[in-house]
Amino acid sequence: MAARRGALIALEGVDRAGKSTQGRRLVQGLRAAGHKADLIRFPDRTTEIGQLISSYLVREKDLEDHTVHLLFSANRWEHVPLMKEKLHQGITIVVDRYAFSGVAFTNAKGNFCLDWCKQPDVGLPKPDLILFLHLSPEEAAERGNYGHERYESSSFQEKVLQSFYCLMEDKTLNWKTVDASQSIEDLHREIKSIAEKTMEEVQNKPLEELWK
Ligand code: NYM
Ligand code: MG
Numbered sequence: 001m002a003a004r005r006g007a008l009i010a011l012e013g014v015d016r017a018g019k020s021t022q023g024r025r026l027v028q029g030l031r032a033a034g035h036k037a038d039l040i041r042f043p044d045r046t047t048e049i050g051q052l053i054s055s056y057l058v059r060e061k062d063l064e065d066h067t068v069h070l071l072f073s074a075n076r077w078e079h080v081p082l083m084k085e086k087l088h089q090g091i092t093i094v095v096d097r098y099a100f101s102g103v104a105f106t107n108a109k110g111n112f113c114l115d116w117c118k119q120p121d122v123g124l125p126k127p128d129l130i131l132f133l134h135l136s137p138e139e140a141a142e143r144g145n146y147g148h149e150r151y152e153s154s155s156f157q158e159k160v161l162q163s164f165y166c167l168m169e170d171k172t173l174n175w176k177t178v179d180a181s182q183s184i185e186d187l188h189r190e191i192k193s194i195a196e197k198t199m200e201e202v203q204n205k206p207l208e209e210l211w212k
Contacts, residue, residue, distance in 0.1 A: 004204060005087050005088055005090060005202070005203060006036065006086065006091040007129065007198050007203075008083070008093050008126070009130075010100065010130045011096050012101060012104075012131070012133070013134065014164070015151070015157060016140045019133055022184075023095075025191075026188070026191055029188060035196075036092065037091065038092075038094070039093075039095075040093060042095060042096065042101070049075045050075050052071055053075060056068050057150050057151075069102065069117065072102045076098065076102070077124070084125060098127060099124055099210060099211075100130065102117065102121060103117040103163065104160045104167065105160055105163075108159035108162075108163050114163070122209075122210065123212055124210045125208075127173070130174060131191055132164065133178055135180040135181060137157060178194075
C-alpha cells in the first residue's frame with residue numbers, strides 16, 4: 001500500500017479575519033495531536049520574488065498590475081516542489097492564503113476578469129480543503145484600523161469579498177465557510193476538527209491539480 005499523504009489546507013478570507021493566528025494555532029494543534037504539519041504563508045516575503053512583492057505592498061516600489069499578479073503566482077510556484085515532497089511524506093501543509101487571494105485581490109482592481117486571474121495558478125497542488133474565514137466588513141472595521149499597505153482599505157476589501165464569493169461558486173473545490181467573529185479558541189476548535197476529518201478522508205487519495 002502506498003504511504004499516506006498529508007492534506008493541503010488553505011486558509012482564506014479578507015484581511016483581519018484571523019487567518020495567520022488560526023494558521024499558527026492549527027499547525028500547533030495538529031502537531032500536539034501527533035500529526036506532522038507545516039505552515040506556509042503566502043506571500044512568502046523571504047524569497048527574492050517575495051521581497052519584490054513586499055516592496056510593492058509597502059509602496060516602496062511601483063509595479064505594473066499584471067506583473068505583480070504574476071509575481072504573487074510565481075511566489076507560490078517556487079514552493080511547489082517542496083510542498084509536493086512534504087505532502088507525499090505525510091506532512092499536512094497549512095497555507096495562510098493561496099491562489100484564491102491571488103485571484104480575489106487582482107480581480108478586485110476591476111479590470112481583470114476571473115479567468116485571466118486564475119490562469120497562472122492553474123496546475124498548482126489543489127487544496128483538499130479551503131477554509132474561508134468569514135468576517136463582515138463591519139466586523140472587520142471593529143477590529144481597528146487597517147495598516148498602511150496597499151489594498152488595506154474597507155472599500156477595496158469589500159470588492160475582494162465579492163470576488164471570493166464568485167470563486168466559492170466553484171463546486172469542484174472543497175470550500176468550507178467558518179464564522180471568523182467567534183473567539184480564537186472556539187474558531188480554532190472548529191477549524192481543527194474540520195481539518196482532521198479532511199486529513200483522514202484524503203490520506204489515500206491522489207493529490208490533484210488546481211483548476212484543471
Ligand atoms: N495578496 C496576497 C495578493 O494581492 N495576491 C496574492 O496572491 C496573495 C497571496 O497581499 N493584502 C495580498 C493580500 C494582502 C497582501 O498579505 C499581503 P498578508 O497576508 O497581509 O501578508
Ligand atoms: Mg496584511
